[in-house]
Amino acid sequence: MSGLLPGGTQSWHRLDESKADHYSQLQLKRCLHDRNSLLPKMEDKYAAREIVESKDVCRLPKLLHWSTSASGIPWDSLPEQCVIKTNHWSGDVLFIMDNGPTPLKSVNRSFRLFSRGDNRYKVIRNGRDQNGKFWPRWRIERSLKWCLRQTFPTPLEWGAASIEPRGVMVEELLIEDGKLPDDWKVHVFHGKAGFIQHDIGRMTTHAQSIYTIEGQKIIQSNPRWSEQGTPAEIVSILGQDGVNSLVEIAEKLAEDIDYSRVDLFRVNGEWVFGEYTNYHNSCHPQSDEWEALGGRLWLDHPEGGEQT
Numbered sequence: 001m002s003g004l005l006p007g008g009t010q011s012w013h014r015l016d017e018s019k020a021d022h023y024s025q026l027q028l029k030r031c032l033h034d035r036n037s038l039l040p041k042m043e044d045k046y047a048a049r050e051i052v053e054s055k056d057v058c059r060l061p062k063l064l065h066w067s068t069s070a071s072g073i074p075w076d077s078l079p080e081q082c083v084i085k086t087n088h089w090s091g092d093v094l095f096i097m098d099n100g101p102t103p104l105k106s107v108n109r110s111f112r113l114f115s116r117g118d119n120r121y122k123v124i125r126n127g128r129d130q131n132g133k134f135w136p137r138w139r140i141e142r143s144l145k146w147c148l149r150q151t152f153p154t155p156l157e158w159g160a161a162s163i164e165p166r167g168v169m170v171e172e173l174l175i176e177d178g179k180l181p182d183d184w185k186v187h188v189f190h191g192k193a194g195f196i197q198h199d200i201g202r203m204t205t206h207a208q209s210i211y212t213i214e215g216q217k218i219i220q221s222n223p224r225w226s227e228q229g230t231p232a233e234i235v236s237i238l239g240q241d242g243v244n245s246l247v248e249i250a251e252k253l254a255e256d257i258d259y260s261r262v263d264l265f266r267v268n269g270e271w272v273f274g275e276y277t278n279y280h281n282s283c284h285p286q287s288d289e290w291e292a293l294g295g296r297l298w299l300d301h302p303e304g305g306e307q308t
Contacts, residue, residue: 005028005031005032005156006032006155006156007031007154007155007156007157007158007161008154008156009153009154009155009156010154010282010284012024012283012284012285013028013154013156013282013283014028015028015029019291021295021296021299022285022291022292022294022295023286023290023291023292023293023294023295023298024283024284024285024286024291025295026259026294026295026298026299027279027280027283028156028283030259030278030279031156031157031158031279031283032156034158035158036159036257038256038257039158039159039162039257039278040158040159040160040162040163040164042159042257042260042276042278043088043157043159043160043163043276043277043278044087044088044163045085045086045087045088045169045275046066046087046167046169047087047163048275048276049063049273051253051276052253052273055252055253057248057249057252057253058249058253058264058270058271058272058273059270059271059272059273060272060273061083061171061172061174061272061273062171062172063169063170063171064078064079064082064170064171064172065078065168065169065170066167066168066169066170067167067168068148068165068166068167068168069148069167069168070141070142070144070145070147070148070168071141071145073137073140073141073168073170075137078097078170079172079173080097080098080099080100081096081097081098081099081100081172081173081175082097082170082171082172082173083095083096083097083170083171083172083173084097084140084144084168084169084170085168085169085171086144086147086148086166086167086168086169087163087166087167087168087169088152088160088163088166089147089150089152091120091121092120092147093143093144093146093147094120094121094122095121095122095124095135095140096121096122096123096124096173096180097124097173098123098124098125098173099124099125099126102178103125104123104175104178104179104180105177105178105179106179106180106201106203106204107123107130107179107203108130108203108204109125109130109132110130110131110132111131111132112131112132121202121203122135123203124140130203144168148166148167148168154279154282156283157278157279157282157283159278159279160278160279174265174267174272175267176265176266176267176268180202180203181265181266181267182198182199182200182202182265182266183197183198183199183200183202183263183265183274184196184197184198184246184263184264184265184266185197185198185199185261185262185263185264185277186246186247186250186251186254186261186262186264187259187261187280187294187297188250188251188253188254188255188259188260188261188262189258189259189294189297189298189300190258190259190297190300190301191251191254191255192251192297193213193247193250193251194213194293194294194297195210195211195212195213195218195293195294196210196211196212196213196215196234196243196246196247197209197210197211197261198210198211198230198231198234200229200230201229205226205228205229206225206226207225207226207227207228207229207230208223208224208225208226208227208230209223209227209230209231210290211233211234213243213247214235214243215233215234215235215238215240215243216232216233217230217231217232217233218289218290218293219289220287220288220289220290221287221288221289222287222288223286223287224281224284224285224286224287238266242266245271246264246266246271249262249264249271250262250264253273253276254276257278258298259278259298260276260277260278261276261277261278261280262276263275263276263277
């Protein structure tokens with residue numbers, strides 16, 4: 001594709017100087033020029049745990065297993081419900097093991113031959129995913145082994161593409177009210193929270209909205225994702241203390257870098273770390289309002305200028 005940036009794989013992986021101050025364009029420039037050694041460590045789902053632990057502001061999911069090999073997963077000692085994934089990838093090889101007495105709520109299970117466009121997470125119960133595909137242990141290990149051999153699919157995203165060593169990790173499965181908890185993501189610029197992203201229906205009908213740090217929805221004229229079912233404000237869900245603690249925790253976790261998205265889950269009234277994301281949606285353009293707000297916050301360097 002003409003004009004594609006080195007390492008780019010999508011049609012939007014190209015610079016547009018007429019939009020130089022837009023959020024997604026600043027992300028692309030980060031891909032090209034930012035070689036902060038924190039980026040690979042934050043993107044690495046295993047190594048990031050050390051960063052979070054050092055901040056001591058929220059809980060980490062329990063780590064049940066880590067190995068640079070896909071073989072030797074201690075299947076017989078793992079709990080019935082857990083998450084299996086690699087530290088350098090997302091989506092395709094993330095397995096949610098759901099073999100407890102009561103299946104997770106909000107997971108639609110039906111045989112679908114052509115399901116590649118559905119949520120890529122695989123929720124395994126009694127050896128089959130939510131679409132009916134058979135996943136014995138050997139097939140899960142084979143899929144993980146294949147993934148460990150692969151380079152990151154978007155070389156443009158330097159931090160994610162530079163993760164070494166690669167390995168397989170097993171963590172506890174976070175559950176709230178019998179289902180997977182909603183996603184709460186805080187976009188932090190120069191150590192200050194800019195806005196909050198809330199995703200619902202990850203395993204059903206995905207919807208997403210963004211909110212001020214006070215908890216009020218930011219109107220988007222052309223959102224990338226549906227906003228159907230997302231609340232008009234989030235204070236009534238989290239409480240003011242919950243919103244405040246979400247912001248404070250995210251700011252502490254991302255205080256050492258100019259921009260990061262901090263993903264957290266609320267489980268039994270406690271904030272639990274999910275992951276860092278430094279190349280949101282692979283730099284895909286967002287709504288006009290998101291682009292303007294994110295760009296302004298990123299370019300507005302507080303005391304001391306830009307961090308590197």
